[in-house]
Structures are given as C-alpha cells and as structure tokens.
Amino acid sequence: MPLKLLLQLSWRNLWRHRRRNGIMVLAIALAVTGVMLMNTLMRGMAAEMREAAIDNLTGHIKVIHPGYMADPGIGRGFEPEQGWEQALADVPVAGWAQRVRVPAVIMSERETRGVQLVGVDPAREAISFLGSLSVDGEALSGAEDRRIIIGATLAEQLETSVGRRLVIMTQGADGLNREAGYRIAGTYDADSNALEKVFVFTGAQTVARLLESPAVTEVSLRLESGDDIPLALAELGAVFEDLDVKAWQDLEPQVASMVLVADFGLYIMYFVIMGALVFGLVNALVTAVMERVRELGMLRALGMRPRSVVAQVVVESTLVMTAGVVAGLALAVVCYLPFSGGIDLSAFSETMQMMGVRNIFTPRLEVADMVIVFVLSLVLGVLASLYPARRAVKVTPLDAMRR
Amino acid sequence: MAAADIAEAPPVAGPAGTGSVGIGLHMRVAWRNLWRNGRRTWLTAGGIAFSIFLCVVFMSFQLGSYDGMIDTATGMMSGHMQVQQVDYFDDPKVANRIAQGSELLRELEQSPDIVAAAPRVEGFALVSVGERSFGGLVMGVDPVREPEVSALSKQIVEGEYLPRADSAYVGKALATNLGLRIGDEIFVMGSALEGGVAAALFTVDGLFDTGQVELDRSIMQVPLSAVQSAFDLGDSVHRIVLMGRNANDATAIAERLAPALPEGVRILDWDKLLPELRQMIQMDAVSGLIIYVLLVAIVALSVANSFTMTVFERTREFGMLIAIGMRPGGIVAMIVIEALCMWVVGTAIGAAISFSLMAGLGVVGVPIAGLEDMAGQFMMPERIHPEVSFFTLGTAPLVLLVGTLVAGLIPALRVRRLKPVEALREEE
Known part of the structure; x- marks a missing residue:
C-alpha cells in the first residue's frame, strides 16, 4: 500500500x-x-x-605537582618554563593563570582563622571567579600589589575591615614558618560563603617574597571549548613531564x-x-x-x-x-x-x-x-x-x- | 470476548417502584462487566499496578534515604540538638560561651528525653610540630561522653581515642602534612578569651580518617579541660551536644527544653544546625513529588480513557437498562463501582509486588555502589534502608483510588444525558 x-x-x-x-x-x-x-x-x-x-580556581585543566593534593604547600611548587603556552598553539585557549596557593593562618587583633593564601596576577584572572568579583574597597592592582583582599564573611569573622592590617602566617619551601602583615585593600562578595571564608588573595610576587620562592603551585587553563580538553591534556602532558596535568573532572570528581x-x-x-x-x-x-x-x-x-x-x-x-x-x-x-x-x-x-x-x-x-x-x-x-x-x-x- | 459472562449476568432491575438495586447486586454486575473485556481491564489495571509499584518503591527509598542521611549527618558531629550561647551559631568566637557548663550539662542529662549529652569547647588555633604548622579547629571534648554523640571517635585508624589528659586525636591528612606519628608532641597556639595567647602541648595518641580530606585536615580533638584552661575558659563550654532517641523528635524535645534554659543560652535542633540538610531533603522531595504527580495523572488519564471507551461501547446496553427502568444514577454508580474494582485489581498486583520487595529490602538495606564519593559529600549513609510505613506504602494506592474514581465518574456522567430511544438505535 x-x-x-x-x-x-x-x-x-x-x-x-x-x-x-x-x-x-x-x-x-x-x-x-x-x-x-x-x-x-x-x-x-x-x-x-x-x-x-571551573570558576572556583580550577579551570578546565590544571597543572600541579603530583604531591600537591596530599600535601598542599610551596614545597610542592614548580617553576614553569617561559613560553610553555606555545605548546598549545592549535588549541583555542580562553586564558591561563599561574598561581601560588598555600594554606595559611590569618590573624586579626581578635580572631584567628585558617585560609588558603593565593598569589595571583589579577590581569590573568578573567578565567576564574576572581575576575568577576564585586569588591568593596579596591581590587588588586597587579602581581606586585602588596595588599590583600579577603571575603566579606571572613572579614566579619575576623572583626576587621578595609584598610586595617592582618597578619598572615604560612610555611616556606624549607618548612619554616613565615609571617608578615598585610593591609586589606578590599573585601569581596562571592556567590558562596564557603569561598569567602577560604580564599585570601594578594599579588603573586608578594607571596613569592613571603615564601622566598619563585615557584608557583598551579597553572590553570580555561579553553574556549570544553571539548578540547583531551587534546589540551595530551599536549600539556608533553610539556609538563614530571607534573600532573589534570582535567576538572579529575579535580572535582563529585x-x-x-x-x-x-x-x-x-x-x-x-x-x-x-x-x-x-x-x-x-x-x-x-x-x-x-x-x-x-x-x-x-x-x-x-x-x-x-x-x-x-x-x-x-x-x-x-x-x-x-x-x-x-x-x-x-x-x-x-x-x-x-x-x-x-x-x-x-x-x-x-x-x-x-x-x-x-x-x-x-x-x-x-x-x-x-x-x-x-x-x-x-x-x-x-x-x-x-x-x-x-x-x-x-x-x-x-x-x-x-x- | 466472554459471551458466557453476559449470558450469566442477571437482568438488572430493582424492586418495582424504587428503580434502584442493592449494592451487592451492583458489585456483582460491575465485577462481571469488568471481565467482559478482560484485556482492557488487565491493561488498565496493569497501568495502575505499574505506577503504584514505582511510587511505593521510590517513596520508600526516598524517605528511607532521608532518615539515613539525617542519622549520618547528625551522628557525625552536630548531634540531634545543641545548646549554645545565643550568638555562637552565627558568630562562633571563643567569647560567645555558656558560663556554667558542667552545671547545665548535669541538668540536661537528667531530662528523660535526652539519651546522651556531651560538652564541647572550640577554638581556632595554629597547630605546630617543630617548625611546621597548620591552622585548624581545636575541639575540647569529654573523652567519655563524646563517643555517645559523635561518630568521629569511631573513625579511628591508629592508636587510641584520647586516653590521657594531654592526648590529641588528629586527622590522618593533617598528620601526613605535618609529618606526625603516634607519640609525637604538638604545640597548639590560639587567641584566648581576653585576647591573650592560648598555648598548650599535646601528644598525638590517635589518628582518624573520615574520608573527607578537608575535614580531616581542619579539626582535631583534645580533652575538654585542657582547652578550657588554655583558652582561659574556666568551666565554660561552647556547645552541649544532645542526642534524643530519634532525630525526628529533636524539634519537639528542643521546644520542651527551651524554657528551662538559663538566659542568654538557646537550644537548636539539627534543622537549624544543618540548614543545608533540610533544604537538600526539601529539594529532593519536591522533585520526587513532581514525578509522583505525573505518574498518578497519567494513570488517571489512562483509566479515564478506558472508561470513555467502555461507556461508548455500551451505549446500547445503557439505553436498554434505562428503558427497562434503571435510573441513570444507578448506571453511574455501577460504572464507578467498576472503576473501584479496577483499582482493587491494579492495587492488589502493584501492592503485592512492591510491598513484599520493600519488606525484604527494608530489613537488608541496599548498598549505594560506586557512589562513595558522593555519599561522603552529600552526607549519605553507605546503605539505604527503604522506609516501610503507612505513608510510603499507602499514599500511592489511596491517591490513585481517588484518581480512578474521578476518572470513572467523569465519563459515567454522560449516561445522565442518554436518551433511551436514541441509544437503542445506536449500532453495536
């Protein structure tokens, strides 16, 4: 029919x-x-x-020292070679950032808290939540900025405010404690209170000076498209031979x-x-x-x-x-x-x-x-x-x- | 088509003058009518059975997992309830304390609602070993009472749980980072009550591993009195953690206990202590509800469809019944009873399968394979015991009962507009 x-x-x-x-x-x-x-x-x-x-300082891909996850610290840092990004010539990259991220203790006159101290180059942080933060006060001006910005919730907990000083204490590459005072440039409002309580940002060179080490602990990349992750992983793996090159799926399994x-x-x-x-x-x-x-x-x-x-x-x-x-x-x-x-x-x-x-x-x-x-x-x-x-x-x- | 059934069916006629028939006769006629088209009845009843099965299984698992989640989450650290200084929850600083800790603890322990109570003192401190250090929460606990309110003492992987007055119970991740072993000394330093320096020396006697690296890295437990003296707290405590018999009673118990508390101190149930837990349950319940409503609506529509077909096919028959004196109301009643019988058949099948399955699984529990990561993050227990209760087993059948009756009634109401003469002329 x-x-x-x-x-x-x-x-x-x-x-x-x-x-x-x-x-x-x-x-x-x-x-x-x-x-x-x-x-x-x-x-x-x-x-x-x-x-x-991905926004949460992870990016699509992150390069870290193999021991960093178990023992985060500058002791697990590395120094990427100049021009490593050339290796990714054929993968469209939205941006990348090198950071120093170490656990630290932050102290005001009244309170003490544990945080992650992150040294950044603000110009490169368009790839993370840091790039779109609303900051009360001033944002960081560059990698040399010697001030810090902290979360609004943390500022409340520490009973401190913009313009006042906080003491940050952390371990150098030799395992010895380093301590320095920093002025608060601004406080930020993130989507999550948990982020605000954890991340304290300052210039990358400021952290390098405190830790007496030029090393970084992570290189984070954001690609134009998530589909290119496998290709980028392979190419980065060849450049950072002794390091872990991980996709966000491995870093955030949940x-x-x-x-x-x-x-x-x-x-x-x-x-x-x-x-x-x-x-x-x-x-x-x-x-x-x-x-x-x-x-x-x-x-x-x-x-x-x-x-x-x-x-x-x-x-x-x-x-x-x-x-x-x-x-x-x-x-x-x-x-x-x-x-x-x-x-x-x-x-x-x-x-x-x-x-x-x-x-x-x-x-x-x-x-x-x-x-x-x-x-x-x-x-x-x-x-x-x-x-x-x-x-x-x-x-x-x-x-x-x-x- | 079972022609025999039709032949057997007694002529439907009530006692002369009343125009109605007894309910027993109605039932028999309805039941036989149902099996005049056995295939259709089975298919419609199958739809009812299928959705009852799904709703019962989903609801049992959903509610069962909530109880498991609540027990796991409250049993980890927070307890069913906590007594705290009024500002401590929003602003957990050392100064926001309950002054006469041990006295209040004794009073609370005497309440018949309270199964276990344990005091805690907390302060943020720098934990150092030699030249290495890490920031974390130092928790002063009663080594005897604490295991009754929190599972942390059971997560021990090495050593003992706070055997001495200067023992420390440390997360394995923190121990690895600091290069600690059992027997090592650690120095703890923080800000004491009046802005002074709190400092104390402890010996690591036990290591725990909760599976959550962040938690393991950020808290340690030491005996209560050591923290109280280091932070100049005297007899003060920050939290008194309470356990009732059942997490679900927490709100009621908290309300009963609240009036007896001293001024400046309040009691919080787990609902307030772990707001994300309640919200997660609510969100999950809402998404579950959408599925149940869809399932019931779709089955109701399919029952409605089935009866629409039935009523159309039997126009002639109904016309004849009216012609020989049956009231339209009697026919409507008969169709509704048919719908009821349909529901009985579907429910019997769906309930038999799902009830026996749930009864079995409710006792054994079902492991959540491969989801350990998520289980840790979302506070899920390792095994779900489906909840077997009147609510989980009874809701779906009862809601569908209403749905089925309505679905039968609406097409049946057409019978009232039936003109016997026209109906009899209708083609078979």
Missing part, C-alpha cells in the same frame, strides 16, 4: 475517536512536558555546578559525577513516566483494533496484505505518539521560556552553595535532549503498537463475518 494512502487511512481512523485519542495525546503531552521540565532543571543544575567548579547523573536522569525519568503511559496507549490501540474487526476482515477479504494491516496500526500509534510528543515539547518550551533567564532560589541557598550552585538558577532546555525524547517516543510508539498490530493481523475475513 502506498505510504500516502496508509497515512490517510490512519489519520482518518484516529479522527473517528477524537475523545479517546485526544486523551492519549494529552497524557503523552503531559508526560513529555513533565520529563522535559525536570530535565531542564537537572541540566541547569549540572551546568551551574560545572561552571562553578561535580563530574553529578553531571553524569543528569545525563542518566533523563533516561530514567523518561522510562518511568512513559512506562506508565504505555499501558494506556496499548489499551487504546487494542480497542481501536477490536472495534474494527469487521472492517479489517473486509479489507483482508478484499486483498489487503497482512503487512499493510500491521503498518496501519503502527502508523496510527506513531501518529498519536508524535502528536503527543510535539505538543509536549511545545508546552515544555512555553513553560520554560519565562524561566530561561533564571529562577531565584535563595530559599534553598545553603544547599545550593554546598553544591556549588548560585542563587539565581538558570534551567537549560537543550535541543539535543528534545531530540532524544522525540526519537525515544517514536521508538516507544512503534513498540507499543506491536501487540495491537499482531492482534489486528489475526483478524480473518471469517471473524468479521461472524460479528
């Missing part, structure tokens, strides 16, 4: 039972919208966690596993919800077949092939599914658009911060996921029609006459 005729026949059959098929389309649309909206939330969450992790969970989540939710739906779909299709026993028998008597009967049921099922999915996806887009700019989730702020997500949360509706849902639904539509189609093929002209 020509496809056009097949489609026409199935289409008309569907319209013979508007209410029933309308309910099915509604159910499918509801399911698809629900799954897609949940998915946009999960995708948004995963993307925010990934961005926050975040990486959350991103993975979001990938699987779509499939799990889809099959859970659609599983419940298939019962209803099969039901409607079988009913449609059983109502048409006379008609199908007659068609067979007139010479219609069993294959065409099967095709007709499959096409009907697929049409219902397609209508439902298209409506569902459209509804999902409509529901998503008002929130595409972001949702204020400050009510859940502590959890969000713990998971590295900002208060303004942006859901993400990804075209790739919509395509996946669409294709899966077509497959499911065909699968759901198998039993009804088999039932339809079994109808013989004799059955029809007996009715």
Whole structure:
C-alpha cells in the first residue's frame, strides 16, 4: 500500500475517536512536558555546578605537582618554563593563570582563622571567579600589589575591615614558618560563603617574597571549548613531564559525577513516566483494533496484505505518539521560556552553595535532549503498537463475518 | 470476548417502584462487566499496578534515604540538638560561651528525653610540630561522653581515642602534612578569651580518617579541660551536644527544653544546625513529588480513557437498562463501582509486588555502589534502608483510588444525558 494512502487511512481512523485519542495525546503531552521540565532543571543544575567548579580556581585543566593534593604547600611548587603556552598553539585557549596557593593562618587583633593564601596576577584572572568579583574597597592592582583582599564573611569573622592590617602566617619551601602583615585593600562578595571564608588573595610576587620562592603551585587553563580538553591534556602532558596535568573532572570528581547523573536522569525519568503511559496507549490501540474487526476482515477479504494491516496500526500509534510528543515539547518550551533567564532560589541557598550552585538558577532546555525524547517516543510508539498490530493481523475475513 | 459472562449476568432491575438495586447486586454486575473485556481491564489495571509499584518503591527509598542521611549527618558531629550561647551559631568566637557548663550539662542529662549529652569547647588555633604548622579547629571534648554523640571517635585508624589528659586525636591528612606519628608532641597556639595567647602541648595518641580530606585536615580533638584552661575558659563550654532517641523528635524535645534554659543560652535542633540538610531533603522531595504527580495523572488519564471507551461501547446496553427502568444514577454508580474494582485489581498486583520487595529490602538495606564519593559529600549513609510505613506504602494506592474514581465518574456522567430511544438505535 502506498505510504500516502496508509497515512490517510490512519489519520482518518484516529479522527473517528477524537475523545479517546485526544486523551492519549494529552497524557503523552503531559508526560513529555513533565520529563522535559525536570530535565531542564537537572541540566541547569549540572551546568551551574560545572561552571562553578571551573570558576572556583580550577579551570578546565590544571597543572600541579603530583604531591600537591596530599600535601598542599610551596614545597610542592614548580617553576614553569617561559613560553610553555606555545605548546598549545592549535588549541583555542580562553586564558591561563599561574598561581601560588598555600594554606595559611590569618590573624586579626581578635580572631584567628585558617585560609588558603593565593598569589595571583589579577590581569590573568578573567578565567576564574576572581575576575568577576564585586569588591568593596579596591581590587588588586597587579602581581606586585602588596595588599590583600579577603571575603566579606571572613572579614566579619575576623572583626576587621578595609584598610586595617592582618597578619598572615604560612610555611616556606624549607618548612619554616613565615609571617608578615598585610593591609586589606578590599573585601569581596562571592556567590558562596564557603569561598569567602577560604580564599585570601594578594599579588603573586608578594607571596613569592613571603615564601622566598619563585615557584608557583598551579597553572590553570580555561579553553574556549570544553571539548578540547583531551587534546589540551595530551599536549600539556608533553610539556609538563614530571607534573600532573589534570582535567576538572579529575579535580572535582563529585561535580563530574553529578553531571553524569543528569545525563542518566533523563533516561530514567523518561522510562518511568512513559512506562506508565504505555499501558494506556496499548489499551487504546487494542480497542481501536477490536472495534474494527469487521472492517479489517473486509479489507483482508478484499486483498489487503497482512503487512499493510500491521503498518496501519503502527502508523496510527506513531501518529498519536508524535502528536503527543510535539505538543509536549511545545508546552515544555512555553513553560520554560519565562524561566530561561533564571529562577531565584535563595530559599534553598545553603544547599545550593554546598553544591556549588548560585542563587539565581538558570534551567537549560537543550535541543539535543528534545531530540532524544522525540526519537525515544517514536521508538516507544512503534513498540507499543506491536501487540495491537499482531492482534489486528489475526483478524480473518471469517471473524468479521461472524460479528 | 466472554459471551458466557453476559449470558450469566442477571437482568438488572430493582424492586418495582424504587428503580434502584442493592449494592451487592451492583458489585456483582460491575465485577462481571469488568471481565467482559478482560484485556482492557488487565491493561488498565496493569497501568495502575505499574505506577503504584514505582511510587511505593521510590517513596520508600526516598524517605528511607532521608532518615539515613539525617542519622549520618547528625551522628557525625552536630548531634540531634545543641545548646549554645545565643550568638555562637552565627558568630562562633571563643567569647560567645555558656558560663556554667558542667552545671547545665548535669541538668540536661537528667531530662528523660535526652539519651546522651556531651560538652564541647572550640577554638581556632595554629597547630605546630617543630617548625611546621597548620591552622585548624581545636575541639575540647569529654573523652567519655563524646563517643555517645559523635561518630568521629569511631573513625579511628591508629592508636587510641584520647586516653590521657594531654592526648590529641588528629586527622590522618593533617598528620601526613605535618609529618606526625603516634607519640609525637604538638604545640597548639590560639587567641584566648581576653585576647591573650592560648598555648598548650599535646601528644598525638590517635589518628582518624573520615574520608573527607578537608575535614580531616581542619579539626582535631583534645580533652575538654585542657582547652578550657588554655583558652582561659574556666568551666565554660561552647556547645552541649544532645542526642534524643530519634532525630525526628529533636524539634519537639528542643521546644520542651527551651524554657528551662538559663538566659542568654538557646537550644537548636539539627534543622537549624544543618540548614543545608533540610533544604537538600526539601529539594529532593519536591522533585520526587513532581514525578509522583505525573505518574498518578497519567494513570488517571489512562483509566479515564478506558472508561470513555467502555461507556461508548455500551451505549446500547445503557439505553436498554434505562428503558427497562434503571435510573441513570444507578448506571453511574455501577460504572464507578467498576472503576473501584479496577483499582482493587491494579492495587492488589502493584501492592503485592512492591510491598513484599520493600519488606525484604527494608530489613537488608541496599548498598549505594560506586557512589562513595558522593555519599561522603552529600552526607549519605553507605546503605539505604527503604522506609516501610503507612505513608510510603499507602499514599500511592489511596491517591490513585481517588484518581480512578474521578476518572470513572467523569465519563459515567454522560449516561445522565442518554436518551433511551436514541441509544437503542445506536449500532453495536
């Protein structure tokens, strides 16, 4: 039977039972919208966690001493050769920064806290959260800046403020304690209080002077595209032979596993919800077949092939599914658009911060996921029609006459 | 199609004049009607069973994991409740202390609601060994009481838990960084109460490993009295950690205990101590709820569809029933009873499978394989015991009962508009 005729026949059959098929389309649309909206939330969450992790002084790739993770300190520093970045000529790099990052103790007149002292070249920090910080007071002027900036929360805890001095104590490369006083240039507001409590920034050369070492503890890179990570890893590995060149997924395994969970989540939710739906779909299709026993028998008597009967049921099922999915996806887009700019989730702020997500949360509706849902639904539509189609093929002209 | 069933069905007619039939007869007729199209009933009931199964399993695991999360999180350090000076939670500095610590501790221990109580003193200090040093939180604890409120003492990997008055219990990560071994001396220095210098010498007698490197690197425990004297705190404490019988009672117990507390001191339940825990549970519960609502809505729609088909197919039959004197209300009732029977079948299957599965798993628990990293970060226990309760097992069936009845009722209401003559003319 020509496809056009097949489609026409199935289409008309569907319209013979508007209410029933309308309910099915509604159910499918509801399911698809629900799954897609949940998915946009999960995708948004995963993307925010990934961005926050990368922003959080990690970058796409970081070069560190193999012993640094277990024993962070300038003793695990290194001196990158001049011009190492030439090795990455064929990978588009958004930016890179060399930093000295050591655990330190910071003391005000009243309080003492443990922090991470980070020596930076502010001009290079557009690649991290430091580049977009709002600083109360003054930001660091350069790698030579001898002042510090600290988190607003830490300033509160230390009962100190901009312009006052703090004493920082840390270990030099020889393991001996170094201590020096620094004036606070400014306090910063980060998305997370945890960041504010931990990171104290100053010029890279200031830290080098305190530690009496020209070494850095990390080189962090941000690429133009996350897809280039494997290539960049390989090329950097050749330059920094004795060092660890790590992708963010290795440095932040929890975040990486959350991103993975979001990938699987779509499939799990889809099959859970659609599983419940298939019962209803099969039901409607079988009913449609059983109502048409006379008609199908007659068609067979007139010479219609069993294959065409099967095709007709499959096409009907697929049409219902397609209508439902298209409506569902459209509804999902409509529901998503008002929130595409972001949702204020400050009510859940502590959890969000713990998971590295900002208060303004942006859901993400990804075209790739919509395509996946669409294709899966077509497959499911065909699968759901198998039993009804088999039932339809079994109808013989004799059955029809007996009715 | 079971023609025999139709033949067997007794003619539906009530006592003359009333136009209604007894409920027993209704039930029998409805039950037989249901099996006139066995395939459809099985498919619809299958949908009900499937979604009941999913909802019960998900809900049991979800709630079970919350209890596990709460127990793990509160059992690690915070306890079910804490008594603190009013400002200490927001501003944990040495000066924000409870003055008569031991007296208050004794009073709290006498409360019948409290199973265990332990005092703590905390101060930030520089921990040094020879020339190497590290900043961390020094926690003064009662070596006897502390193990009853916190799991940290059980995470011991080497040595003993605070056997002497000058013992220190140190994280393995910190020990590695400082090059410490059991028996080594460490010097602790911080800011004491009145801005003076707090200093004390301890011997490392035990090492712990919680699996969270940051935590292991940033805290150490030493005996309470040593910290109290080093920080000039006298009998003061910063926290009195309390355990009730069950984490879920914490809020109620805290409310009962609050009036008896001295001025300037307050009690916080774990809800307030670990706000991120409650929020995480709420967020998870909301996303779970969306799935349940979708599942129930979709099944309700499929039941509605099934009954729409049924009602259409039986127009003739209904017309005849009305023609011979049955009230439309009686037919509506019969269809609703059919929906009820459908629900009974679906629920029986879904509940039988899911209840027995949950009963088994509830006892054994399910390990979270491969997620140890996340388990550590998100305060998850290593095994989830699904919660088996009326709520987790009963909610889905009951909500679906309402959904099914409504889904049966709406198409059934069409019967009231049925004109017997037209209905009888309808083609079979």
